[in-house]
Amino acid sequence: MSHRMPSGAGLGFRRELIESLKQSEPSVIDFFEVAPENWAGLSGKSAKDLRYFTERYPFVCHGLSLSLGGLAPLDTQLLHKTKAFMKAHGMQLFTEHLSWCSDDSHLYDLLPIPCTQDAVIWTAKRIAQAQDVLEMRIGVENASAYIAPPGAEMSEAEFVAAVVKEADCLLHLDVNNIYVNSQNFGFDALDYFNTLPLERTCYVHVAGHYVEPDGLLIDTHGAEVIDHVWHLLLAAYERIGGDVPTCLERDLNLPSLADLTDEVRHIAHLQAQAPHQYKKVA
Template identity: 55%
Template sequence: MNPSHPFGLSGAGLGLRRALIPALQANMPDGIDFFEVSPENWVGIGGHLGKQFRSLTERHRFVAHGLALSLGGPAPLDTLFLGELKQFLDQHQFALYTEHLSFCGDEGHCYDLYPIPFTEQAVKHVAGRIRQTQQILERSIALENASYYLQPPQAEMDELSFINAVLNEADCYLHLDVNNIYVNSVNHGYDPLTFLRGLPGERIVYGHVAGHDLDPSGLIIDTHGQNTIEAVWTLLDEAYRLFGTFPTLVERDSNIPPLADLLPEVERIAELQKRHDIRGTDNRHSGALL
């Protein structure tokens, strides 16, 4: 646990998937500092699976990463779900709850994440829903920069300006998905390093790396179904250099390999963090000597 982090998180994590539970129960690796789950997949789960899950949350740090709140959607927030979510987060003592800066439904659920129009009106709309969410959950949340494939209609600003405006208006934290920066930069033709440098580092409390698939058309699809590529590791390295290290997790949602094959990526995060933490300490010591 990191007492200086707003949520007491630190280190390198792994997304918990049900297929991984037997291996984790048989031999918990030392290198995993925390886990992440999507609460929609676990709220209300009981029986043997619920007991297995509880045995893990009792012994390890967990983060919740939402999929279906639809913060940018036009329909009223699902306050019934938010009430259930609060009970779930409290019961399992989750360190942090994050959601996507996107929408996924109106009167029904679309089972996908869609971009919000980059407009001043949308900034006000989303920020108000974030504040309502934080009030119901009685905790601050973090927003993830989402991948998208179509340019939002009626844009009045670019993606970076929109993200900064929402974070400022809502006064919430940033969940930095490094892979999503890379995916969007290729699909929409911008420089990922310039984008990264324009983000508010003081709001970053959490990060993701993941892999993706390349469509024959040249479009990159954010599937979380492959290993993280070198360009994304380079972006994470730069993020740590710019903003300092922050807790970072490996996402793998499809084509899930055995646990042993996922651990090298978790270890690579830890190695990057250690290198930057040492550099930071060395720089502080050098400054003290001057």
């Protein structure tokens, strides 16, 4: 297995792509991303397929359901399962959404956390607990949102920055989520960048989205990345450097592997244009 930190341009690992990837492993793909909820504990062909690729590529473990901002007790059973999964496959990086998604059961959606100082302290404590179990720093991802919780005491970017600082964790920067939220809530995406502790960036996501008839943008990961988001990704690289590993997310309406590879290649192209100044916080 790899036991290497990811670098360069990567792609979300999907079962629908496995046979195509085995037949032709595109050299532009430097790593893959996988959700532990979908793969940990599996056996049979799925386990063999995953092992085939983790022996050849670095993988990022990106969580979907830890509910870092939730009120229910943190799912330490899931964390221990994730830790064992990562160890078994040599994965060196774990990230999770800065959101909540459970109460007495999972809600199957990523919901925004109120931007208050109390929520900063609460969420940071849960992140610290997760880091203690995993025995590593984790990256927290700025999430897309479609409602603004009441009682905000700071902007979304200020909230993300405050949580990352309080938890002493890393930042997972999702460029498409910033674009989607900037359009839905009317803020400047570049100002958002400038508010974040970008020196803590460990990982980047880029994806496509859907535009509702009324103009609302939905982060579906089901379409090609648009030019505005590519331009925003380049602007991010100008601030964080081009060395940060960046993953193309595509979960719906999967095109051919060749089409996905073209988008991954464009990530690599933008990375090559940027200054190479990225340094992970120790």
